[in-house]
Amino acid sequence: MSEPLILDGKKVAESVYQRLLLEVSLLPVVPRIVFLRVGEDPASQSYVRSKEKRCLELGLRGETIVFSESVSEDEVIGKILSLNRDKDVNGILVQLPLPKHIDKARVLRSIDPYKDVDGLHPENAGLLLQGKPRFIPCTPAGIIELLKFYNIPVAGKRVAVLGRSEIVGRPVAQLLTNHDATVTVCHSKTQNLTAELLRSEIVVAAIGKPKLVQANMVSSGVVIVDVGINRVDGQILGDVDFDTVKSKASAISPVPGGVGPMTIAMLMKNLVLAATLQSQKN
Ligand code: NDP
Secondary structure (H helix, E strand, O other): OOOOEEEEEHHHHHHHHHHHHHHHHHOOOEEEEEEEEEEHHHHHHHHHHHHHHHHOOOOOOEEEEEOOOOOHHHHHHHHHHHHHOOOOEEEEEOOOOOOOHHHHHHHHOOOOOOOOOOOHHHHHHHHHHHOOOOOOHHHHHHHHHHHHHHHOOOOEEEEEEOEEEOOOOOHHHHHHHHHHOOOEEOOOOOHHHHHHHOOOOEEEEEEOOOOOOOOHHHOOOOOOOOOOOEEEEOOOOOOEEEHHHHEEEEEEOOOOOHHHHOOOOOOOHHHHHHHHHHHHHO
């Protein structure tokens, strides 16, 4: 098979930023986001730094509140409630994961649904389920944007989504269904993963297992979207064995440089949307 199309998330994210710059210039406010980070997990630190940096580059306001690992759930929620009341704050993002003693669901539920730029509040998850999304979780939204940019149709296609997490698998399966794909969600209890993958025209892998998807598991001409970010011996690997699978794929997203940059781009898009919706409400 000829070389596959590389789904270049950096390039697509840049085109999103160009559009956002224009939208931001038309807004009556400079959108402001507050990141809440708990503890000193190096991956969380690096994700929040990248998000803050991107805000700066777009002329948006982004700042981080850091709590110690031992902070109480009530203290985090108390801070969120005060940010909810602050009219000068448009978006609130709690960087996950949270320490085990904090109830993630309760924390996420405390965010004002109109400031929930990660799209994880049950109200926003429910709207997505109803096919009337407001804030779509960033990674799933980025996957759709990536496919759209490269004119890869999803309507009527058989899609396998690997993983059913709240943050990637479930919402991306829902979003693809909203876009008229025929979606199969696979997870750790799926009986014959290879059979499911072989009959799929598009595979979205979000399982967190380095190189789990191998060339013999996918059909010729498949479109591969690799969400995985796995740190192995100082390297970042996807959930798909890029080097072997690319010989069978018609299109494939690399790791890094595929879905990752799209996730931050969609966060910025949600922040601009939040500021727009709030300025319309006021
Ligand atoms: P979770 O650990 O929350 O979920 C993993 C899912 O994969 C679960 O549904 C699990 O099934 C399923 N799974 C695990 N092992 C297998 C297997 N062998 N076969 C089939 N299914 C399996 O992960 P996330 O959804 O949070 O993240 C997935 C990956 O995506 C990670 O590498 C993460 O770092 C990356 N990620 C990347 C982002 C980006 O911006 N590019 C953003 C967010 C995540 P079960 O439900 O049965 O346990």
